[in-house]
Amino acid sequence: MKTRQALYCRTFQTMLKAGSHLMPWRQPILLDGENAVRRLPALIAGQGCQNLLIVTGPHICSSGLLDPLLSGLDQGKIRYTVFSNLQANPTIENVENAVASYHKNHCDSLLAVGGGSPMDCAKACGARIARPAKTVSQLKGLFKVMHRLPPFFAVPTTAGTGSETTVAAVIMDGRTHHKYAINDISLVPGWAVLDPVLTVGLPPFITATTGMDVLTHAVEAYIGRSNTAKTKKWAIEATRLVFENLEECHRNGANLVARDNMLKASYLAGAAFTRAYVGYVHAIAHTIGGFYGVPHGLANAVILPKMLERYGESVHRSLAELAEAAGVSSSAPAFIDAIKQMNRRMEIPGAFTQIKKEDIPQMAAYTDKEGNPLYPVPLLLDKEELAEVIAGLMERTR
Numbered sequence: 001m002k003t004r005q006a007l008y009c010r011t012f013q014t015m016l017k018a019g020s021h022l023m024p025w026r027q028p029i030l031l032d033g034e035n036a037v038r039r040l041p042a043l044i045a046g047q048g049c050q051n052l053l054i055v056t057g058p059h060i061c062s063s064g065l066l067d068p069l070l071s072g073l074d075q076g077k078i079r080y081t082v083f084s085n086l087q088a089n090p091t092i093e094n095v096e097n098a099v100a101s102y103h104k105n106h107c108d109s110l111l112a113v114g115g116g117s118p119m120d121c122a123k124a125c126g127a128r129i130a131r132p133a134k135t136v137s138q139l140k141g142l143f144k145v146m147h148r149l150p151p152f153f154a155v156p157t158t159a160g161t162g163s164e165t166t167v168a169a170v171i172m173d174g175r176t177h178h179k180y181a182i183n184d185i186s187l188v189p190g191w192a193v194l195d196p197v198l199t200v201g202l203p204p205f206i207t208a209t210t211g212m213d214v215l216t217h218a219v220e221a222y223i224g225r226s227n228t229a230k231t232k233k234w235a236i237e238a239t240r241l242v243f244e245n246l247e248e249c250h251r252n253g254a255n256l257v258a259r260d261n262m263l264k265a266s267y268l269a270g271a272a273f274t275r276a277y278v279g280y281v282h283a284i285a286h287t288i289g290g291f292y293g294v295p296h297g298l299a300n301a302v303i304l305p306k307m308l309e310r311y312g313e314s315v316h317r318s319l320a321e322l323a324e325a326a327g328v329s330s331s332a333p334a335f336i337d338a339i340k341q342m343n344r345r346m347e348i349p350g351a352f353t354q355i356k357k358e359d360i361p362q363m364a365a366y367t368d369k370e371g372n373p374l375y376p377v378p379l380l381l382d383k384e385e386l387a388e389v390i391a392g393l394m395e396r397t398r
Contacts, residue, residue, distance in 0.1 A: 005382065008373055027165055028191050030191075036195040052079070052108075052110070052111045053109070056112070061084045065198060081101060092173055113157060116213075119156070120171060124136055130186065136182075140180045159214060164193075164270065165270040194260075207249050208347070216281055217266075219304065221278065224378065239326050245258040247342065281307045284307070315378050352394060
C-alpha cells in the first residue's frame with residue numbers, strides 16, 4: 001500500500017481506538033447452561049414484553065427446535081409471530097419484510113433464534129424500527145443507528161458468529177451482491193441464551209465451519225492493532241477452547257460439555273472482535289459470500305490460514321502466543337499448520353472452486369472498501385494486493 005494511503009488508514013484506526021475508550025460498551029445479560037432456553041419465556045415476561053417477532057431460519061422451524069420455546073411462550077400468554085423467510089446471507093428485502101411483519105402484527109420486541117443470518121436480519125430489523133426514516137443502506141458503516149432498539153433477545157443455535165454479543169449486522173444487497181456491515185453499539189442484544197442443547201443437532205460440517213468462524217474472530221481480534229488487554233484475554237481463551245473442543249464436537253455432536261465450551265468460545269471471541277475489530281479475512285469472506293453464496297464460516301475457514309501466511313512476519317509474535325495457548329508448540333508456522341490440519345481433519349476444503357477470474361477486480365474493490373481504513377490489520381494491503389490474495393484462494397492449500 002502506498003505511504004499516503006497507509007498513513008490515512010493508520011490515523012483513522014488510531015483515532016477510532018482512542019474514541020472507543022469513551023464508548024458505552026455493554027454485554028448482554030446471559031442465561032446459560034443446559035436447557036437454559038426454557039427459562040427465557042419468564043425472562044421475556046419479566047421485561048413487560050407481550051408480543052414478539054421471532055426471527056429465525058426455515059430449517060429451525062421445520063426441525064422442531066423452536067417447540068419448547070414456543071410452548072413456554074404459549075403457557076406465559078406471550079403472543080408471537082414467527083418470521084423465517086430469509087436467506088443464508090440475509091438481504092435488504094429480507095430485512096424490510098421482517099420490519100413489515102413487526103409492524104403488521106403490532107410487535108413490541110425482537111427474538112432472534114439461529115446462527116448469524118437470523119441474528120443479522122433481526123439486528124437490521126431493529127435498526128430500521130429505531131430509525132424508520134433511514135434505509136438499510138443508509139445505516140451501513142459506523143454509528144448510523146444511535147437509537148435504542150426494541151427489547152432484543154438472542155438465542156444462538158450455532159457456536160460461530162458470536163452475534164449475541166456483537167455490534168455488527170451483515171446484510172447483502174441482492175442486486176449488486178455487495179455485503180456490508182451495520183456497526184453500532186445499540187445492536188448488541190439486551191439478553192442472550194447460551195444453551196448447548198440447541199446445538200446438538202448441528203450436522204458435523206456446519207459444526208466445523210461455524211467453529212472455525214469462532215477461531216477467525218479470536219485470531220483477527222488478537223493480531224489486530226486495536227486490541228486491548230481485555231480483548232487479548234478473551235481471544236486467547238476462545239482460541240484455547242476451540243482447539244480443545246471443536247473437533248470433539250465434530251466427532252461427537254452429543255457431547256454437551258464440548259458444545260457448551262464452544263458456545264463460550266463463540267461468545268468470548270464475539271466480545272473480543274466487537275471491540276478490537278476483525279480484518280481482511282472477514283472482508284474477503286463477506287465478498288465471497290455475497291458473490292457466490294458461500295456460508296460465512298466456511299469462507300473464513302478457507303481464507304484464514306492463507307491470509308495469516310500473507311501477513312508474514314507482522315503476525316509471527318502474536319501467532320506464537322496463540323500457538324502456545326492452543327497447545328500446538330510456540331511458533332507462528334506451527335499455529336498456521338495446525339489450522340490447516342484441523343481443517344483437513346474436518347473435511348473443510350483448501351480452496352474455492354466458485355471464484356471466477358473476471359469477478360476478482362470487483363471482489364477486490366469490495367474487500368478494499370470494507371477493510372480500509374476501518375480494520376486495524378497487522379499489515380495493510382491495497383486493492384491490487386487484495387486481488388492477489390483472492391486469486392490465491394483458487395489454489396488448493398498444500
